[in-house]
Amino acid sequence: MQTQFTSRFAFLMVTAGAAVGLGNIWAFPFVAGQSGGSGFIAIYLVALLVLAAPAMICELVLGRMGQASPPTALARVKVENTGKGPWSLFGWSGLAVNILVLSFYAVIAGQAAYFGYYAFSEGFSSMQPSAISALDNGFKINMNLSMLWTILFLGATLTIVSLNITKGIENAGRYLMPSLFVLLIGLALYSMSIGNAKAALNFLFGMDSFSLTTGVFMAAVGQAFFTLSVGICSLMMYGAYMGKDIHLPKAVSWIVLMDLMVAIIAGLVIFPLVFASDVTPDAGPGLIFMTLPLLFAKLPAGDAVATFFFLMLTVAALTSSISMMAPVVARLEEAGLRRITGAFIVAGIAFVLSFMTILSFGPMYDYYPLEMFEATAELNMFELLREGINNIYLPLGGLAFTLLVGWGVRKENLRRGFNIEEGPLFSILHWIIKYLTPFLLLVMIAGIWL
Ligand code: PFF
Ligand code: NA
Numbered sequence: 084m085q086t087q088f089t090s091r092f093a094f095l096m097v098t099a100g101a102a103v104g105l106g107n108i109w110a111f112p113f114v115a116g117q118s119g120g121s122g123f124i125a126i127y128l129v130a131l132l133v134l135a136a137p138a139m140i141c142e143l144v145l146g147r148m149g150q151a152s153p154p155t156a157l158a159r160v161k162v163e164n165t166g167k168g169p170w171s172l173f174g175w176s177g178l179a180v181n182i183l184v185l186s187f188y189a190v191i192a193g194q195a196a197y198f199g200y201y202a203f204s205e206g207f208s209s210m211q212p213s214a215i216s217a218l219d220n221g222f223k224i225n226m227n228l229s230m231l232w233t234i235l236f237l238g239a240t241l242t243i244v245s246l247n248i249t250k251g252i253e254n255a256g257r258y259l260m261p262s263l264f265v266l267l268i269g270l271a272l273y274s275m276s277i278g279n280a281k282a283a284l285n286f287l288f289g290m291d292s293f294s295l296t297t298g299v300f301m302a303a304v305g306q307a308f309f310t311l312s313v314g315i316c317s318l319m320m321y322g323a324y325m326g327k328d329i330h331l332p333k334a335v336s337w338i339v340l341m342d343l344m345v346a347i348i349a350g351l352v353i354f355p356l357v358f359a360s361d362v363t364p365d366a367g368p369g370l371i372f373m374t375l376p377l378l379f380a381k382l383p384a385g386d387a388v389a390t391f392f393f394l395m396l397t398v399a400a401l402t403s404s405i406s407m408m409a410p411v412v413a414r415l416e417e418a419g420l421r422r423i424t425g426a427f428i429v430a431g432i433a434f435v436l437s438f439m440t441i442l443s444f445g446p447m448y449d450y451y452p453l454e455m456f457e458a459t460a461e462l463n464m465f466e467l468l469r470e471g472i473n474n475i476y477l478p479l480g481g482l483a484f485t486l487l488v489g490w491g492v493r494k495e496n497l498r499r500g501f502n503i504e505e506g507p508l509f510s511i512l513h514w515i516i517k518y519l520t521p522f523l524l525l526v527m528i529a530g531i532w533l
Contacts, residue, residue, distance in 0.1 A: 090326075091326065091328065091329055091334075092257075093256070093257070094321070094324070094325050094326060094329055094334065095334055095337055095338065096256035096257050096259075096260055097256045097321065097402075098143075098318070098321050098325075098334070098338055099256070099260055099337070099338045099341045099342065100255065100256035100259055100260065100399070100402035100403070101312055101317065101318065101321065101402055101403055101405070101406035102310065102311050102312050102318075102338055102341075102342045102403075103260065103263070103341060103342050103345050103399055103402075103403075104188075104399050104400050104402065104403030104404075105188060105191050105192060105195070105396075105399070105400050105403065106306070106309050106310040106312075106346075106403070107310055107342060107345040107346040107349055108267075108345065108346075108349040108371065108396055108399070109191055109195070109368070109371050109396075110306065110309065110310070111306065111310065111346040111349055111350060112349055112350050112353040112354070112370055112371055113366070113367060113368055113369075113370040113371065114302055114306050115127075115287070115350060115364075116353075116354075116357065116363075116364035116365055116366065116370055117302070117364070117365045117367065118298070118299045118302050118303065119292055119294050119299060119364075120286040120287055120289075120292045120293075120364070121286065121287060121288055121289055121290070121292055121293045122292075122293045122294045122295045122299055123299050123302060123303050124287060124288070124303075125293070126295070126299065126300055126303035126304070127303040127306055127307055128343075130303055130304045130306075130307035130308075131307040131310075131311070131339060131343060132339075133515070133519060133520060133523065134304060134307060134308070134478070134481065134520055134523060134524060135304075135307040135308045135310075135311045135313050135339075135481065136311065136335060136336075136339045137485060137512075137515050137516050137519075137520040138308070138313045138314065138480075138481030138482075138484055138485055138520060139311050139312075139313045139318065139335055139338075139339070140331060140332060140335050140501070140512070140516070141481075141484040141485050141487070141488040141489070141516060142313055142314070142316070142318045142319050142322065142481075142484045143318055143319070143321065143322035143325070143331060143335065144322060144331060144488060144497065144500040144501060145157065145160055145319055145322065145484060145487065145488065146318065146319035146320060146321065146322025146323040146325075147322040147323065147325055147331070147500055148160050148492070148496070148500050149319070149323065150323050151323065151413075151417070152174075152320070152410060152413035152414040152416075152417055153174035153177055153178065153316035153319045153320065153410050153414070154171045154174030154175050154178070154316075154414060155171075155174070155414070155417060156174070156319060156323060157170045157171040157173060157174040157316075157319075157487075158170070158171040158174070160487070160491070160492065170483065170487050170491075173316070173480055173483045173484070174316055174319075176476075176480075177314070177315040177316030177317075177319075177410075177480060178315075178316065178410060178411045178414060180314075180315045180472055180476055180480075181315050181316070181317055181407040181408070181410060181411055182407070182411060182429060182432050182433050182436065183436060183468065183472060184315065184407055184472060185237075185240075185404055185407040185408060185429070185433040186432075186433045186434075186436035186437045186439065186440065186468075187437065187439070187440040187465060187468060187469060188400065188403065188404055188407065189233045189236045189237050189240070189404065189433060189434075189437055190229060190233050190437050190440040190441055190444070191368070191400070192236045192396075192397060192400035192401070192404065193229060193231075193232030193233040193234075193235065193236045194219075194222055194223075194229065194232065194372060195393050195396045195397050195400060196232055196235065196236060196393065196394075196397040197222060197228065197232045198218075198222075198372060198375075198376075198389075198393045199389070199390050199392075199393030199394045199396075199397060200393075201218070202376075202379065202386050202389035202390045202393060203386070203390040206385075206386040206389075207376040207379045207380045207385060207386060207389055208379070208380055208385050208386055209380075210376065210380055212360060212361065212377060215373065215376045215377055215380065216361070216362065216373045218372070218376065219369040219372040219373050220369070222372075223369070223444035223445055224444075224445055226441055226442075226445050226446075229441050229444065229445070230441060233434065233437050233441065234434065236397070236400070236401075236404070237404075237430045237433055237434055237437075238430070239401060240401060240404040240405055240408055240430065241408070241426045241427065241429075241430040243401065243405055244405055244408045244409055244412055244422070244426045244429075245412075245422050245423040245425075245426040245427075247422060255398060255401075255402060256402060259395070259398055259399060259402065260341065262395060263345065263395055263399060264344070264345070264348075266388075266391070266392060266395060267345065267348045267349060267352060268348060270352045270378065270388075270392070271348050271351040271352045273378065273382060274351065274352045274353075274355045274356055274378050275351065275355045277355075277359070277378070277381055278354075278355025278356045278357075278358065278359040278360075278378075279355050279358035279359040280355045282354075282355075282358035283350075283351065283354035283355040283357070283358055286354055286358070286364065287347075287350055287351075287354060297530075301474040301527075301531070302470075302473075302474065304474065304478055304527065305470065305473030305474035305475075305477060305478070306473065308473065308477035308478055308480075308481055309472075309473045309477060310342055310346060311338070311339065311342060312403070312406060313477060313480070313481050313484075314476065314477035314478065314479070314480030314481045314484075315407075315476070315477065315480055316410055316480075317406045317407055317409075317410055318406070319410065320406070320409055320410045320413060321406070327502070328502070329502060330501070330502055330503055331500070331501040331502055331503070332501060332503060332508065332512060349371075352375070352378070353370065353371055353374050353375070356374040356375070356377050356378055357370070357374055360374065360377055362374055368444075368465070375389070375392070376389070379392075408426065408429050408430070408433075411425070411429045412425040412426050412429060415428065415429075439464040439465060439468055440464070440465045440468070442464065443463040443464045443465035443466070444465065447463065447464065448463055449463065450463055450464065451463055452464060452467060453467060475528075475531065478524055478527065478528060479528060481520075481524060482521055482524040482525065482528065485516050485517075485520045485521045485524070486521050488516055489513070489516040489517030489518070489520075489521060490517060494513060497513065
């Protein structure tokens with residue numbers, strides 16, 4: 084097994100770095116926008132606290148107890164009450180889903196990197212709003228361009244994973260989070276001063292636009308799992324590296340809080356711009372790329388800030404993409420492959436799969452593979468992929484981990500795994516993990532099929 088993180092702070096920053104990424108800054112605004120705002124956000128908050136965060140604790144503790152790559156860790160965990168069970172299957176499917184997530188994540192991250200490059204080389208400052216929204220479209224239609232930036236991003240991920248520079252990642256995490264916070268808060272204040280802050284706040288938190296449908300509900304739960312990276316064994320690896328002295332529930336609380344703040348602040352950057360422009364809240368995956376340049380075009384020294392912002396966004400995406408590739412590479416290493424070979428294999432597969440996304444943004448935007456079912460009739464390949472993973476697979480993975488930890492692991496061993504004292508905190512947490520979270524998830528998953 085690898086070296087442990089050097090400190091508690093490092094573990095916190097690296098795990099937060101894996102959790103905070105495109106999910107917060109790209110997905111949260113666009114999914115909240117598509118889902119009508121405040122109703123989505125209300126469910127998202129509840130789902131984050133009662134479903135995704137407890138599942139995150141379980142996933143991390145499994146890694147901590149198993150001390151190996153996910154399938155191996157899952158097979159190793161001492162299951163005292165429920166017998167062996169098919170748990171390591173969730174390790175294998177989790178690895179596969181990691182590659183699938185990476186395949187669309189890399190396309191979006193590539194676009195973020197391209198926008199940074201564009202801000203640096205051309206600049207947004209002299210652009211008219213119409214030219215700005217054409218920029219997002221132009222990138223998507225030009226498949227050579229999106230392929231190139233996808234390859235560059237996968238190449239960067241591959242390099243970091245194969246060099247195995249834990250130290251480097253620790254350092255990136257250390258500076259990334261604080262700078263991201265400062266930058267986002269500044270941008271949110273500026274955006275609210277030049278955009279329509281009132282409409283944005285009302286959309287995000289007001290009662291006027293509050294609406295709930297099954298679709299909104301599922302999107303909110305899915306986003307809660309995705310944003311915390313829960314359900315696909317990506318975090319399980321970090322659990323294995325985590326030092327012995329870490330109070331797991333406390334660490335998770337910090338990570339959830341940071342993750343939530345970044346998402347909300349990103350919303351406060353984007354929506355004042357949306358309501359002061361021709362862009363509609365339900366514009367979809369291009370939302371941040373259509374609105375952010377509007378802000379940078381007006382901001383003093385906007386192109387420099389834009390370059391820095393998109394660079395930070397790319398680094399934030401990198402610290403997440405590393406966490407998707409690393410568990411798969413760790414398993415391949417256990418099978419005797421060299422680290423670099425494993426990383427090339429994973430990046431290669433992710434690149435081939437990325438065409439589902441690149442084509443969905445380009446010529447095949449209106450190809451609906453599951454047209455025959457009412458629920459999926461108007462979802463293209465990218466939407467099927469993203470929504471299927473977020474809204475169905477991740478909650479299922481989370482359910483498996485809470486069941487395994489809540490019912491399979493002896494209470495005393497679990498307490499030691501969490502590294503907390505006997506007492507009310509542990510009792511409540513154990514009750515949540517054993518009953519509340521799996522019960523709600525089961526009801527939800529059963530509801531999907533009815
Ligand atoms: N949590 C990451 C984000 O919000 O961008 C996305 C993610 C990373 C999802 C790693 C899943 C994963 F395994
Ligand atoms: Na996140």
